[in-house]
Amino acid sequence: LGTLQQAIAKKFLDNLSGSDAVNADQIEQLRKLLADGKKVKAEDLVKIFTAAEDGDVK
Amino acid sequence: VIKLESAHIEEVRGIRKLDIDFGKGTFAISGPNGSGKSGVIDAIEFGLTGQIGRLTGRGTKGLSIAEHSPHVDKTKFPDAAFVELKVFIPSLGKSAKITRKVSAPRKPKIVPADADIKAALDEIADHPEITLSRREILCFILVEPAKRSEEIQTILKLEQIGQTRGALNMAQNRLQTAYKIAAGQVQASRDTLQRHLQIAIFHRREDHRIHADDAGECPEQRHAFPAGLCPLCDRPGGSR
Numbered sequence: 001l002g003t004l005q006q007a008i009a010k011k012f013l014d015n016l017s018g019s020d021a022v023n024a025d026q027i028e029q030l031r032k033l034l035a036d037g038k039k040v041k042a043e044d045l046v047k048i049f050t051a052a053e054d055g056d057v058k
Numbered sequence: 059v060i061k062l063e064s065a066h067i068e069e070v071r072g073i074r075k076l077d078i079d080f081g082k083g084t085f086a087i088s089g090p091n092g093s094g095k096s097g098v099i100d101a102i103e104f105g106l107t108g109q110i111g112r113l114t115g116r117g118t119k120g121l122s123i124a125e126h127s128p129h130v131d132k133t134k135f136p137d138a139a140f141v142e143l144k145v146f147i148p149s150l151g152k153s154a155k156i157t158r159k160v161s162a163p164r165k166p167k168i169v170p171a172d173a174d175i176k177a178a179l180d181e182i183a184d185h186p187e188i189t190l191s192r193r194e195i196l197c198f199i200l201v202e203p204a205k206r207s208e209e210i211q212t213i214l215k216l217e218q219i220g221q222t223r224g225a226l227n228m229a230q231n232r233l234q235t236a237y238k239i240a241a242g243q244v245q246a247s248r249d250t251l252q253r254h255l256q257i258a259i260f261h262r263r264e265d266h267r268i269h270a271d272d273a274g275e276c277p278e279q280r281h282a283f284p285a286g287l288c289p290l291c292d293r294p295g296g297s298r
Contacts, residue, residue: 004187005219040222045229050236 009034022049060182061146062102063153069129069139070104070160071097082146096192100127103189105141105156106182108163111215112191127160136161147178154179187215 013031016022022030029048033040061082067073072094078085087095100110104127113121128139139160146153154175158166168176182188194213201209211220252258 004185004214005216008216008219009222034222039218040225042225042228042232045225046232049229049233 059148060106060178061148063144063146065098065102065105065144066142067098067101068141069132069135070101070127070141072129073097073101074129099189099191101141102143104160104163105143105158105166106145106179106188107185108158108166108183111189112193123160123163145179147175150174150178187213 013027013034016027016030017024026048030045033044033048062080062085063082064080065076065078067076067078069075072092076094076098078098087098089095096112100112104110104123108123110123110127113123113126124136125133128136132138137159140157142155142157144153144155152170152172152175154172155169156166156179157169166179168179190213198206198209198213208220211217
């Protein structure tokens with residue numbers, strides 16, 4: 001991402017950090033995905049935000 | 059912010075050799091069609107960022123800086139194509155000279171190579187949106203209002219953010235659908251469990267424990283456990 005896009009992505013992640021809707025681990029995975037430079041796909045995002053099977057209910 | 063003092067352009071786009079003194083001021087270029095006005099803009103953009111916006115984006119598939127930015131007579135000699143810009147950085151109060159060859163667009167020679175000057179020029183190089191082509195300006199003027207935000211994204215080189223936002227929306231829709239299906243399954247399982255346990259209201263485990271301690275008296279729902287142990291916490295529930 002270019003600098004302007006990086007700034008937008010950083011602000012987006014900062015806003016997510018301040019919300020209770022997403023946990024820190026998911027934000028970190030999202031940060032890595034956005035920093036990767038590849039085209040972000042919906043499937044990748046679904047994987048991040050889907051709870052692991054047999055995981056604890058939060 | 060930086061100010062251009064002068065430019066020396068060689069074998070870039072339609073320009074063989076050109077020296078311009080900008081004098082740190084506002085500069086306008088005029089001339090007939092095909093005289094190379096846009097080539098000057100391309101050369102300045104290349105000198106500052108190592109990129110040429112007109113060779114990227116919509117409708118430019120197959121174009122590249124290496125093959126299409128040197129003068130047509132020098133396409134086999136990209137080393138001969140270069141831009142030398144003298145710039146002034148007001149925030150630092152310093153001048154610097156950037157020399158960038160088409161053969162090595164990401165490795166400009168900067169003199170003096172002070173860290174603060176390099177940082178300022180790196181920041182500019184990371185902003186491909188510093189130039190607007192005639193095509194981009196016309197597109198913005200002609201686009202219908204509903205698609206104007208999309209056009210601004212294109213002008214500001216924010217297509218990746220738009221694409222990422224689309225992916226996030228798609229993921230949100232898929233997750234919401236999956237959530238609704240899962241919530242329906244939970245409700246169905248809960249109903250089945252309640253039916254088999256013969257209880258009208260399904261409390262959380264903690265509630266049952268309290269009720270069991272209170273000899274099975276439910277102050278709110280007044281539901282009854284089967285005789286013996288509470289089916290959820292395995293403690294004596296008693297009767298109402």
